[in-house]
Amino acid sequence: MGRPVAFFEITSTAPEKVRGFYTELFGWSAEPDPEMDGYAMVDTGAGPEAIGGGIGPSQAPGDTGVKLYVRVDDLEAGLARASELGADTLAPPMDLPGGYGRIAVVSDPDGNPVGLWA
Incomplete structure (x- = not known):
């Protein structure tokens, strides 16, 4: 069974500028949350x-850049499989x-960074 892309993340050293770019280009809304250090959840x-x-x-x-998060049933098993395929762990x-x-x-x-989400 395939695994779906579940979330995308865009990080930047200039998040306000990048947020403005994507919201203006695609008509998304994304209000930064002060409790999340300015991170904004996107509503497409x-x-x-x-x-x-x-x-x-x-x-x-x-x-910085664009990262996809893919759903996995078992995070540790996904990490082990990624390692077998030559991946390095960037964030534990x-x-x-x-x-x-x-x-x-x-x-x-x-x-390229790839997120695993369980």
Whole structure:
């Protein structure tokens, strides 16, 4: 069974500028949340079945860009399989606030970040 893309994330050293770009280009809404260090949950306006996303500030050097998060049944098994395929772990497993599950980030063979979400 295939795994669906479940979330996208756009991080930047200039999150306000990037947020303005995407909201103006695509008609999205994204209001930064001060309690989440200015991270903004994105509403694409495409309805409840649409993939959700977020736009926020970079957290570490080199983490800017667009990242996809893919649903997995078991986060540790997904990390182990990614490692077998040559991935490095970029962000170890962490709990999401509000009981939204756990995530980790690995690199693909070209070094692109890919999020795993269980």
